[in-house]
Amino acid sequence: MYACSFMFIPGNLDDEFYALDKVIDDYARSLEGFVGVDRWWSKDSTAKNVVYFFTDHETVTTFAKFPEHVRAKKAYAKWYEGYQVIISEVTATYGDGKMPGLTLS
Structure with missing residues (x-):
């Protein structure tokens, strides 16, 4: 699984x-x-993090090449004071089962 974090x-x-x-x-x-x-806001509500999860890197690439996504990336300065993207491979998830979340299957 891949996690694509869009922080801005x-x-x-x-x-x-x-x-x-x-x-x-x-x-x-x-x-x-x-x-x-x-979707998460920082504690002081100055930054937002949107994390998309995909099963494989091919889907991440397909998402990144979506024409409207490309358009948004080119126009980011209109809407963001700053941004960072982190794409990570998720190798495990765990918890006590009391909080809903994503799991690897």
């Missing part, structure tokens, strides 16, 4: 941003290799 400091998140974000999110969810998504 929001700037002017306008209607165009939210419309494009929805199209990209809908596309990610439509992919056969989509596992799930988590």
Whole structure:
């Protein structure tokens, strides 16, 4: 499984941003290799982290090449004060079973 973390400091998140974000999110969810998504705000609410989980690297590449995603990446300065992307291979998940989450199967 792969975790793709999109961390950003929001700037002017306008209607165009939210419309494009929805199209990209809908596309990610439509992919056969989509596992799930988590969204988190930093404790001080200054930065957001959106983490998409995919079964394989091929799906990550397909997602990255989606034309609307490419468009958003080119226009990031309109909406973000700063950003960072981390793509990680997940080798294990664990917990006590009391918190919903993603698991490797």
